[in-house]
Amino acid sequence: MSSSAQLSIAIVETDRERALLIEQSLRDAGEFTIHLVSDITGLARRIQALNPDVVLIDLESPSRDTLEELALASGPMERPVAMFVDRSGDGLTDAAIEAGVSAYVVDGLKPQRVKPVLDAAIARFRMFQRMRTELAETKRALEERKVIDRAKGMLMKARGVGEDEAYALLRKAAMDQGKRVADVAQALVTAAGLLG
Amino acid sequence: MKTTTLSVGFIPLTDSAPLILAQEMGYAAEEGIALDLKRAPSWSSLRDMLSFGRVDAAHMLSPLPVAAALGLGGAGVALSAVSVLSVNGNVIGVSNALAEKLRAQGHDFGFEDARAAGAALIAASDETLRIGVPFPFSMHAELLYYWLSALGLSVPDALQVRTVPPPLMADAIEAGEIDAFCVGEPWGSMAVENGVGALLLPGTAIWSFAPEKVLAVRSDWAETEQSLLGRLIRATWRAGRWLAEPDSRSLASEILSRPDYLGVPAEVLDRALTGRMVISAQGEERQVPRMLEFHSGAATFPWRSQAEWIGRQLAARAGLDPDAAARAARATFRSDLHRAALAGTSADLPGASSKLEGSLSTRMPVASESGKLFLGPDRFFDGRIFEPRET
Numbered sequence: 001m002s003s004s005a006q007l008s009i010a011i012v013e014t015d016r017e018r019a020l021l022i023e024q025s026l027r028d029a030g031e032f033t034i035h036l037v038s039d040i041t042g043l044a045r046r047i048q049a050l051n052p053d054v055v056l057i058d059l060e061s062p063s064r065d066t067l068e069e070l071a072l073a074s075g076p077m078e079r080p081v082a083m084f085v086d087r088s089g090d091g092l093t094d095a096a097i098e099a100g101v102s103a104y105v106v107d108g109l110k111p112q113r114v115k116p117v118l119d120a121a122i123a124r125f126r127m128f129q130r131m132r133t134e135l136a137e138t139k140r141a142l143e144e145r146k147v148i149d150r151a152k153g154m155l156m157k158a159r160g161v162g163e164d165e166a167y168a169l170l171r172k173a174a175m176d177q178g179k180r181v182a183d184v185a186q187a188l189v190t191a192a193g194l195l196g
Numbered sequence: 197m198k199t200t201t202l203s204v205g206f207i208p209l210t211d212s213a214p215l216i217l218a219q220e221m222g223y224a225a226e227e228g229i230a231l232d233l234k235r236a237p238s239w240s241s242l243r244d245m246l247s248f249g250r251v252d253a254a255h256m257l258s259p260l261p262v263a264a265a266l267g268l269g270g271a272g273v274a275l276s277a278v279s280v281l282s283v284n285g286n287v288i289g290v291s292n293a294l295a296e297k298l299r300a301q302g303h304d305f306g307f308e309d310a311r312a313a314g315a316a317l318i319a320a321s322d323e324t325l326r327i328g329v330p331f332p333f334s335m336h337a338e339l340l341y342y343w344l345s346a347l348g349l350s351v352p353d354a355l356q357v358r359t360v361p362p363p364l365m366a367d368a369i370e371a372g373e374i375d376a377f378c379v380g381e382p383w384g385s386m387a388v389e390n391g392v393g394a395l396l397l398p399g400t401a402i403w404s405f406a407p408e409k410v411l412a413v414r415s416d417w418a419e420t421e422q423s424l425l426g427r428l429i430r431a432t433w434r435a436g437r438w439l440a441e442p443d444s445r446s447l448a449s450e451i452l453s454r455p456d457y458l459g460v461p462a463e464v465l466d467r468a469l470t471g472r473m474v475i476s477a478q479g480e481e482r483q484v485p486r487m488l489e490f491h492s493g494a495a496t497f498p499w500r501s502q503a504e505w506i507g508r509q510l511a512a513r514a515g516l517d518p519d520a521a522a523r524a525a526r527a528t529f530r531s532d533l534h535r536a537a538l539a540g541t542s543a544d545l546p547g548a549s550s551k552l553e554g555s556l557s558t559r560m561p562v563a564s565e566s567g568k569l570f571l572g573p574d575r576f577f578d579g580r581i582f583e584p585r586e587t
Binding site: 041044059060061062063064065066067068069093094097098102 | 237248269271330333361363364
């Protein structure tokens with residue numbers, strides 16, 4: 001573990017594309033030695049062998065728990081390899097958790113040396129988070145569209161009305177009940193399913 | 197009463213039931229709180245979510261607040277265990293290959309004798325046994341170390357304990373990364389269900405009253421939010437009492453099986469709740485008393501002596517001063533807050549906050565507020581008795 005040489009950083013990420021994006025943002029932030037770890041079997045031992053100053057891992061990754069083994073040194077009285085990021089109270093850890101990244105930093109590393117790494121990682125993970133939210137939102141909208149179309153189809157058939165009128169019926173029911181059109185449509189589809 | 201929303205983190209396990217049912221069955225609402233339940237991807241992230249205030253309270257492995265107090269992992273934020281959410285509930289399972297070998301050696305998979313099962317397991321492994329546990333600081337790890345070292349295995353050297361998140365345990369055994377596991381339900385039963393392993397022993401055969409999960413909060417939050425904390429403790433205590441009723445179990449399984457909670461078939465969840473365990477793909481059944489306990493025998497009471505036992509075990513492995521560790525550990529199990537929250541309810545709590553661990557082999561009446569409290573058996577399989585040394 002070096003004190004003046006470049007910081008070495010291990011990025012644990014199974015998705016190659018994401019790993020490269022994280023690596024790129026770190027390279028833009030400074031000169032670091034970067035290891036990409038994409039295979040998570042035997043993760044703790046891999047990290048132990050690399051002996052990095054900082055480990056970055058997606059907060060959502062269940063493999064993160066494996067890294068906790070490193071908090072217990074391999075033998076009694078040995079110094080743990082890595083400890084959870086800074087106890088310096090500058091709010092960086094909190095920001096990291098909010099952005100969805102956990103960072104393990106070797107004990108005793110000066111906060112100012114870690115800050116650029118974390119700032120870059122946090123910015124990158126915030127972007128991932130936005131992409132994830134957008135994707136989920138798009139998916140949801142598509143699903144809702146499908147349900148509304150099915151409900152419209154049912155109304156058209158059952159009441160012998162046109163598409164616009166069917167939609168107007170749904171919208172009116174939604175307004176009357178203080179609900180969203182998609183919810184009313186879902187209720188109709190579910191009820192119809194139950195009635196057979 | 198104005199409803200206050202508390203965010204509460206949980207890991208998808210059958211023993212998260214008291215939190216989920218407190219919300220679903222209206223026990224939270226009765227106390228004027230609503231629980232915003234957040235499923236966490238891993239124990240370390242749940243601990244950090246709690247430490248940094250992303251959640252107000254969490255379902256947590258009983259050794260985790262103790263480990264944090266000893267500086268083992270975590271962000272240095274003090275955590276308090278204010279209730280025990282569940283006692284027992286773990287199972288030890290083996291790969292199909294190892295199960296076959298055990299049977300060939302004549303082991304009967306009786307599912308109750310820890311000494312016989314452990315000796316058979318040690319005899320059947322030619323190489324270093326690789327065992328998966330969900331987290332380094334967990335009752336699973338403690339039970340394994342206690343069990344196998346009492347049977348003469350030199351731990352941790354003669355054992356490779358690997359961390360595998362519970363929902364991935366079945367995959368790990370199928371992929372041949374581990375030979376055996378100790379995991380909370382329903383993930384042991386899921387390994388059986390997927391045909392990748394067999395169950396060897398319930399955790400309760402090693403320690404018949406092991407505090408498994410606790411309700412954890414930040415220690416400073418416990419001081420500043422005493423009213424909310426009391427309501428949360430009462431709501432989960434009532435949910436635990438409801439869960440202990442035989443009639444509640446099928447509804448509980450149905451609710452827990454929902455995709456937002458565990459996303460596992462109700463039939464599989466039912467096994468730990470009823471203690472009717474299916475131990476092999478051939479459908480062999482074993483009835484396990486106290487497989488998973490939510491209520492009886494003052495199960496929710498956080499005994500200082502339980503914390504001390506955990507603290508001393510952790511200290512011995514991590515090379516820490518045992519007496520200092522015991523003191524720090526005891527301070528994390530808040531029997532005082534638990535008692536204060538349940539004062540004035542029908543809960544019958546013990547008069548003492550510490551007890552001998554492992555001394556009861558049958559139900560035993562003890563001094564309590566109403567004088568009607570019985571503690572259940574709490575024996576270790578090897579008959580050792582742990583005497584807390586704190587003065």
